Amino acid sequence: MSMIRQVIRGVLVVVAVAGFIGTLLAFDYRNWSQTALHGADTPHTLQVPSGSTVHDIQRQLEEDGLLDRPIYLRLHARLSGHAQRLQSGEYRIPAGMTPPQLLEHIARGRVVQHRFTIIEGWTFQQLRAALEANPRILDTLGDKSDEAVMAELGKPDQHPEGWFYPETYNYTRGTSDMELLKRAHRAMKRRLSAAWEARSDDLPLADAYEALVLASIIERETGAPEERRKVAGVFTRRLQEGMRLQTDPTVIYGMGNDFDGRIRTQDLRTDTPYNTYTRHGLPPTPIAMPSGASLRAAVDPEPGEAMYFVSRGDGTHVFSETLDEHNRAVRRYILGMEE
Numbered sequence: 001m002s003m004i005r006q007v008i009r010g011v012l013v014v015v016a017v018a019g020f021i022g023t024l025l026a027f028d029y030r031n032w033s034q035t036a037l038h039g040a041d042t043p044h045t046l047q048v049p050s051g052s053t054v055h056d057i058q059r060q061l062e063e064d065g066l067l068d069r070p071i072y073l074r075l076h077a078r079l080s081g082h083a084q085r086l087q088s089g090e091y092r093i094p095a096g097m098t099p100p101q102l103l104e105h106i107a108r109g110r111v112v113q114h115r116f117t118i119i120e121g122w123t124f125q126q127l128r129a130a131l132e133a134n135p136r137i138l139d140t141l142g143d144k145s146d147e148a149v150m151a152e153l154g155k156p157d158q159h160p161e162g163w164f165y166p167e168t169y170n171y172t173r174g175t176s177d178m179e180l181l182k183r184a185h186r187a188m189k190r191r192l193s194a195a196w197e198a199r200s201d202d203l204p205l206a207d208a209y210e211a212l213v214l215a216s217i218i219e220r221e222t223g224a225p226e227e228r229r230k231v232a233g234v235f236t237r238r239l240q241e242g243m244r245l246q247t248d249p250t251v252i253y254g255m256g257n258d259f260d261g262r263i264r265t266q267d268l269r270t271d272t273p274y275n276t277y278t279r280h281g282l283p284p285t286p287i288a289m290p291s292g293a294s295l296r297a298a299v300d301p302e303p304g305e306a307m308y309f310v311s312r313g314d315g316t317h318v319f320s321e322t323l324d325e326h327n328r329a330v331r332r333y334i335l336g337m338e339e
Contacts, residue, residue, distance in 0.1 A: 028069075029072055029075075032068075032069055032072045032099070033072070033076065033098060033099065033100050034098060035098060036095070036096045036097060036098055037061070037066040037067060037093060037097060037098065037099060037102065038065060038066050038067065038068065042095060043092060043093065043094055043095065044064070044066065044092075044093040045090060045091070045092055045093065045112065046060060046061070046064075046090070046091045046092075046093055046102070047060075047089075047090050047091075047173075048060075048086065048087070048088050048089055048090075048091060048106060049088055050088040051088070052086060052088060053083075053086070054073065054074050054077040054078075054082075054083050054086065054103075055074065057073075057086070057103075057106065058070045058073050058074065061073070061099075066093070067099065072099070073099050073103070076099065076100055076103060077103055080100070080103065080104075080107075081107075082103045082104065082106070082107040085107040085108075086106050086107060087106060087107065087108075087109035087111075089109065089111030089112070089172055089173070090111055090112045090172065090173040090174075091105055091106060091110070091111060091112060092112045111172050111173075112172065112173065113170045113171070113172065114136050114170070114171055114172065114173065115168050115169070115170055115171075116130075116131075116134065116137065116168070116169050116171055116180060117166075117167070117168040117169075118130075118164060118165070118166040118167060118168075118169070118184055118289060119166055119289075120166040120219060120289065120290070120291040120294075121166075121219045121220055121288045121289065121290075121291075122166065122288060122289050123161065123253075123287070123288055123289070124146065124160040124161050124162075124163075124164070124289075127164060127181075127289070128141065128177075131177040131180065131181075132177070136171075136173045136174075136175075137171070137175060137176070137177050137180065138174050138175060138176040138177065139176075139177055140176045140177055140178050141177050141178065146159075146160045149178075149181070152178060153181065153182060153185055155185075159284075159285040159286075161216070161285050161286045161287065161288070161289075162188075162212050162213070162215075162216045162285065162286025162287070162288065162289055162290065163185055163188050163189075163212075163286075163289075164181060164184035164185055164187075164188055164289055165184050165185075165187035165188035165191055165289070165292075166184075166289045166290075166291055167184075167187065169183055169184065188212075188289075191292055191295055192208050192211065192212055192295060193208065195208075195211065195215075195292075195295040195296055195298070195299050196208035196211055196299060198296075198299065198300070199211070199299035199300065200299060200300050200301070203236065203299065203301075204236060204239040204240045205239075205298075205299075210282055211295065211298045211299050212286050212290065212295070212298075213282045213283060213285065213286050213287075214232070214235060214282060214298040215286070215290035215294040215295045215297065215298035216286035216287045216288045216289070216290045216294070217235065217245070217247055217249060217250060217282075217283075217287060218231050218232050218235070218290065218294045218297050218298055219288055219289070219290040219291060219294040220249035220287060220288050221247060221249060222315075222316075222317060223315050224315055224316050224317075225293060227316065227317060228293055228294055228296075228297035229297045229300065229301055229302035230302050230304070230306065230309070230317075230319055231297070231309065231317070232297040232298055232300075232301035232302065233301040233302040233303065233304050233306065234306050234307060234308065234309055234319065235247075235301070236301040237305075237306075237307055238307060239281070239282075241307075242280065243280075243307070244276055244277060244278075244279070244280050245276040245281075245282070246276055246277050247276050248263055249287055249288075250274045250275065250276045250283050250287055251263060251267055251268060251272075251274065251275050251276070251277060253274050253283070253287035253288075254272035254273065254274030254275050254283075255267060255272070274287065304319075305321040306319040306320060306321050307320070307321060307322075307323075307326075308320040308321075308322075308323065308325070308326035308329075309326075310326065310329045310330050310333055310334060311333065311334075312333050313333060318333060
């Protein structure tokens, strides 16, 4: 009987010890799960490659000095089911994030969203340069020609200028430059189609593409939102009257790399397909990427009598109905000659 008591006593001791250890482990695990990752008092970024396991993530966190008691991470991943749902990508670890919270972010694919902004008035070459300079965007364009890029977009015969809508696009690290171009191209097609459908009557424009060309000129001519429809009105009336547009931005675009920041009289007289001082009508392609406001202005110009405008030098313009008025404005604001 004493032997049985000893066995029972031994079993009870083992159970008690096991229970005590279990309680300590449960307390330690709970404390671990509610404590921020080491070093997470400042933002940190974790890159999870495709095919990563919990062990891979654990090793990265340990190497970065963010994680202790790694067995708990593996245990939590299995108990929560996150181990089978891990998604690759770039993850931000904000201050105060706990290990379970991080695993949930990875399992749900809450990757970091970056922002790429196409600036209104950029040329296609400026857009390509900005994409190439961004280290988070996968470079697939390389030294491909503009024609090859447009062919990949399904538009092999389309000139690229003007066809990418300027706005801010969210993307994840590793998104390709071509994917962003596709999104911007689709956006411009939608915006241009909507603007053309809402166009005013009696426009001197043959189709939506001519509206895109005119919008690009408006974009380059003025940065003042309230002037866009006024500028559009001047260009529309000049087109209707058969007058040359005589707009400097088209001349600059036609000069290409020869433009050094100044337009000289000789430049205005040198004929190129884009020189609206030597040629009537619109240039053959857009000269920049127009904003939505410029698209709307091109198809809904402001009524009026003004046929000319000249810069005040502060981003706004003086509009004139007659050549005499225009010449006076030129003398005052360009030549600095007071009346």
